[in-house]
Amino acid sequence: MDVPRAPALRRYGVPVLVFAAFALAPIAAAQGAEGYILSLLTRVMIFAIAAMSLDLILGYGALVSFGHAAFLGIGAYAVGILASHGIESALVQLLAALGASALFALVTGAISMRTKGVYFIMITLAFGQMLYFLATSLSAYGGDDGLTLPSRSLLFGANLLKGDHAFYYAVLGCLLGCYLLCRSVVASRFGRVLRGAKENAVRMQAIGFAPYRFQLGAYVLAGTLCGLAGFLLANQTEFVSPAYMTWQRSGELIVVVVLGGLASLHGAIIGAAAFLLLEEVLSGYTEHWKMIFGPLLVLVVLYARGGILGMMGGRHG
Numbered sequence: 001m002d003v004p005r006a007p008a009l010r011r012y013g014v015p016v017l018v019f020a021a022f023a024l025a026p027i028a029a030a031q032g033a034e035g036y037i038l039s040l041l042t043r044v045m046i047f048a049i050a051a052m053s054l055d056l057i058l059g060y061g062a063l064v065s066f067g068h069a070a071f072l073g074i075g076a077y078a079v080g081i082l083a084s085h086g087i088e089s090a091l092v093q094l095l096a097a098l099g100a101s102a103l104f105a106l107v108t109g110a111i112s113m114r115t116k117g118v119y120f121i122m123i124t125l126a127f128g129q130m131l132y133f134l135a136t137s138l139s140a141y142g143g144d145d146g147l148t149l150p151s152r153s154l155l156f157g158a159n160l161l162k163g164d165h166a167f168y169y170a171v172l173g174c175l176l177g178c179y180l181l182c183r184s185v186v187a188s189r190f191g192r193v194l195r196g197a198k199e200n201a202v203r204m205q206a207i208g209f210a211p212y213r214f215q216l217g218a219y220v221l222a223g224t225l226c227g228l229a230g231f232l233l234a235n236q237t238e239f240v241s242p243a244y245m246t247w248q249r250s251g252e253l254i255v256v257v258v259l260g261g262l263a264s265l266h267g268a269i270i271g272a273a274a275f276l277l278l279e280e281v282l283s284g285y286t287e288h289w290k291m292i293f294g295p296l297l298v299l300v301v302l303y304a305r306g307g308i309l310g311m312m313g314g315r316h317g
Contacts, residue, residue, distance in 0.1 A: 014312065015179070015266040022172050026165055038164045039236070040280060045175045046232045048272035051256040052265050053225035056182055057218050058254065059263035060191065062198040064121050066250050067108075067128025071101045071223040073135060073245025075230020080147040080240035090153035090161065094231055101227025102220055104131075109219035113212055125247055135242035146241030153235055161235060171232055175269070178225050182265050185221065194218050259300060261309030270308050 022045065029037035050072055057063040078097035087093070108127045115123055141147045152161045161167045185191050196204045197211035204211050234240050243249070252275070260271020278296070282289035304311045 014309070015269075018266055018269055019172075019176060019179075022175070026168060035164060038168050040276070042164075042168050042171050042236055043233075044273045044276050045171045045269075046229050046236060047253075047256065047276060048269040049175055049178050049232070050226045050229040051253050051260070051268040051272045052178060052182055053222040053229070054253050055257045055262065055265060055268040056185070056225075057215075057222045058257055059268075060186055060198065061194050061215055061218050063215060063219065064254070065112075065124040065219075065222075066121050066247055066254070067124035067126070067131075068222070068226060068253055069247070069249035070128040070131045070245045071105065071226035072230040072233065072249065073131060073242065074101045074104055075227035075232075076234035076240045076244050077135065077141070077230075078227070079153065079231055079234035080149060081141055083149050083153075084141060084147065088151070088154045089157075090155045090235075093153050094228070097227045097231040098224050101230070102224045105220040105223025106216070109216050109223070113216050113219065125250075128245060128247055128250055132242055132245045132247075135245060142240070144242065146239055146243070149234065149238040149240065152238060167236065171236075174228060174232060178228070179265055179269070182225070185218075186265070190214060190217065255297060259297060259307050261307035264306075264309050267307055267309035274308055 022041065025041050026034075026038060029041075050068070053071075054065065054068050057065060075097040078100055079093045082088075082093050082096060108124070112120055112123045112127070135141075136144050151159060152167065155161060161170060186195075193204060193209050193211070193214045196209070197215060201211045230244065233244065256271040256275045257268050258271070259274055260269065261267030278293055279289060282292050286292070300307060
């Protein structure tokens with residue numbers, strides 16, 4: 001009876017500790033630089049949502065997308081463009097962000113899924129760059145310089161998200177909701193087929209499943225959730241920029257997933273925290289902080305199978 005208890009503790013204990021830490025962080029932040037800490041942790045949670053959405057297709061579906069940040073940009077620009085036309089309702093902006101992200105994922109995914117391996121990587125990169133150059137050409141919405149928002153989105157006509165604490169817990173609620181959704185998807189029949197296609201797509205076809213449809217569904221869901229992250233990022237920074245959707249940003253999301261631990265949703269959260277906190281610390285010493293971070297990542301990949309979560313002994317789920 002004691003044997004299966006350890007995996008269960010690793011599977012459920014680590015995420016509970018992670019979310020408890022986020023929930024209690026504002027209390028600890030009140031003892032020091034509260035504004036700075038809340039801003040940093042809010043950014044961590046937003047990028048954790050984006051990384052978790054990528055882990056859904058990368059970790060469980062072996063779909064290496066180098067254009068995933070495009071969805072981050074779509075979500076952000078949905079907020080910026082609507083706000084510039086006087087539409088500041090959070091619900092309207094959120095629906096637009098999710099809808100546009102899902103539509104772009106459906107169209108580009110339907111094309112990209114017909115390729116494999118390096119061809120899939122290159123075509124997702126091409127779609128991402130196409131959207132990036134489109135954003136830079138939108139002179140009406142700031143072009144290369146980006147677009148400053150007048151304020152955060154309004155909820156029921158009131159600026160309920162203006163306060164740092166209110167917005168922090170709103171982002172935490174979104175992170176928890178996305179985690180539970182992704183976890184239920186992975187544990188479902190849909191998730192089992194997705195993982196089966198990752199291992200052997202031909203065998204899944206032989207037993208009557210169509211991997212293409214399941215992979216496309218996962219791609220659309222991942223793009224939609226990343227669009228949510230873009231919506232939140234625009235509200236946090238009150239600024240929208242084409243830089244949100246560069247291929248470098250997509251690469252960073254892949255690094256976050258690998259750093260935390262592939263095919264482990266809470267690993268993506270831990271990876272986002274590790275990446276952004278290391279960036280914050282190392283950039284304080286040198287602007288070339290990636291020269292230090294790069295070798296650290298190589299060491300993790302070579303000697304810590306399963307990323308940070310693997311080192312913690314909690315690579316389950």
